[in-house]
Amino acid sequence: MKRIKITIAYDGTKFCGWQIQPGVRTVQNELEKAISRITGAPVRVYGSGRTDSGVHALGQVVHFTLPESRAEVPWQRALNAIMPDDVTVLDVAYVDESFHAQFSSIRKTYVYTLWLENKFLFPCRRNYVWGCGPLDIDALDTAMKYFLGEHDFASFQNVGTPVKNTIRTILEFVRLPGENEHEIKLQVCGTGFLKQMVRNMVGCLVDIGRGKAEPGFVRSVLEAKDRTLAPATAPPQGLCLSHVYYGEPKSGGPESGRNESRIDGTD
Amino acid sequence: MKRIKITIAYDGTKFCGWQIQPGVRTVQNELEKAISRITGAPVRVYGSGRTDSGVHALGQVVHFTLPESRAEVPWQRALNAIMPDDVTVLDVAYVDESFHAQFSSIRKTYVYTLWLENKFLFPCRRNYVWGCGPLDIDALDTAMKYFLGEHDFASFQNVGTPVKNTIRTILEFVRLPGENEHEIKLQVCGTGFLKQMVRNMVGCLVDIGRGKAEPGFVRSVLEAKDRTLAPATAPPQGLCLSHVYYGEPKSGGPESGRNESRIDGTD
Known part of the structure; x- marks a missing residue:
């Protein structure tokens, strides 16, 4: 058997998220359909994590496994020729069979784009930003720092599907310039994210940027470990899964990279 | 009567261009519908020029005239509340009744975005770039300069609807960085443009960038004054009407600005 790792980008606007669900259009389904069409046999693909309906990706990582006889295909050209344009x-790589798009990942980076003008929103940006209006940028910068490090993110997980271990580590949370003068980007890198955690963190930051709370509010919400205390979830279209990182096997042994991982396969 | 000048942006993807046509969705029609809904009476709006189906705008200028009693409306808020999100x-301004979005304009700037990677195209950029693949950038830079100045652009006008006076002046043609490492932007400013002239110039430049012709080919095509000799028209989705300029009345009299105009109301 041969394992194939592909890196994909998608526009989440017209997808009901990553994961296969009956009766709706999903990225996983489009990918499996295209690979099956090429090889002539059903296939299962595994993503680094799910993304919600409307969430975009510029660096989602996926793997699948095929018999040697079917694996030697110019995958990038073949798939891009038949997949829809969203x-x-x-990128494509043949990887060791121990590689797993989800379980081998050690870090992920998401970028959330905010539109700060409230009188208008450039139509060509409407599917890629949250038009939240003016924000206090200094307050935002201060508040982001409270997320850094290891915390219990129970307050920032999705209400519907709580997981047991809600401790995660945020390695970076920075503000970057946007694609025009009306936007800013918030880039967050962590060892793993709970479901809707990025959108919940951004929802909280925007409340602070709007002056509804002080930057220290982040700490209070983290300490409360209660989702109902946190502000509303930011809308999906501002979010983009930017990069998934995989570790080199370390001197501590081939498993050490994997132990760093706390990915739940969610966004 | 009161004349109102509005500056608008649109995503051309789902519009059949600017101009009202029966049975299809156009920007002019959406705007007239929205204004009429606010004032309760039919209205005609005049754009600085038409844009084709799929062409975008970040600075299209439009004017319309209303009786004083109906003109005092918070136009930006009112229109943005009811118009579709594309x-x-x-911006809104009350202007002198001598102002005309088309005839008062003295210069226009268009930006055309090229995608230079041929193995993939970011899905979120697919409606805003021409995925032309790799180009010789030096050749492109050299070729652009041949368009500068006053020329007969007969070779670069649309085949279907030729106009008599095909002499136009290009004031600027420069390459700018794109929104990511796979894109470049070509910005062209002129006193006026023939129908599809920008897309025809870009089609010619891309042929040169692909090595199908030398940069001096631009001069040969200009001199031939024959549309059938020029390369194919570039696709619409890479094009954006960026800015329309209006002159201050000059010392030579209020008409002098207007005399500079050679806008045909086309793109």
């Missing part, structure tokens, strides 16, 4: 293969 | 009002 999903594309950026 | 068109937005960026």
Whole structure:
């Protein structure tokens, strides 16, 4: 058997998220359909994590496994020729069978784009930003720092599907310039994210940026460990899964990279 | 009567261009419908020029005239509240009745975005770029300069609807960085443009960038004054009407600005 790792980008606007669900259009389904069409046999693909309906990706990582006889295909060209134009293969690699798109990942980076003008929103940006209006940028910068490090993120997980272990580590949370003068980007890198955690963190930051709370509010919400205390979830279209990182096997042994991982396969 | 000048942006993807046509969705029609809904009476709006189906705008200028009693409306807020999200009002001004969005304009700037990678195209950029693949950038830079100045652009006008006076002046043609490492932007400013002239110039430049012709080919095509000799028209989705300029009345009299205009109301 041969394992294939592909890196893909997609525009989440017209997808009901990553994961296969009956009766709706999902990225996983489009990908499996295209691979099956090429090989002539059903296939299962595994993503680094799910993304919600409307969430975009510029570096989602996926793996699948095929018999040697079917694996030697110019995958990038073949898939991009038949897939719809809202999903594309950026890169392909043959990897060791121990590689798993979800379980081998050690870090992920998401970028959330905010539109700060409230009188208008450029139409060409409407599917890629949250038009939240003016924010106090200094307050935002201060508040982001409270997320850094290891915390119990119980207050920032999705209400519907709580997980047991809600401790995660945020390695980076920075503000970057946007694609025009009306936007800013918030880039967050962590060892793993609970379901809707990024959108919940951004929802909280925007409340602070709007002056509804002080930057220290982040700490209070983290300490409360109660989702009902946190502000509303930011809308999906501002979010983009930017990069998934995989570790080199370390001197501590081939498993050490994997132990760093706390990915739940969610966004 | 009161004349109102509005600056609008639109995503051309789902519009059949600017101009009202029966049975299809156009920007002019959406705007007239929205204004009429606010004032309760039919209205005609005049744009600085038409844009084709799929062409975008970040600075289209439009004017319309209303009886004083109906003109005092918070236009930006009112229109943006009821118009679809692929068109937005960026700015509003009450202007002198001598102002005309088309005939008073003295210069226009268009930006055309090229995607230079041929193995993939970011899905979120698919409606805003021409995925032309790799180009010789030096050749492109050299070729652009041949368009500068006053020329007969007969070779670069649309085949179907030729106009008599095909002499136009290009004031600027420069390459700018794109929104990511796979894109470049070509910005062209001129006193006026023939129908599809920008897309025809870009089609010619891309042929040169692909090595199908030398940069001096631009001069040969200009001199031939024959549309059939020029390369194919670039696709619409890479094009954006960026800015329309209006002159201050000059010392030579209020008409002098207007005399500079050679806008045909086309793109």
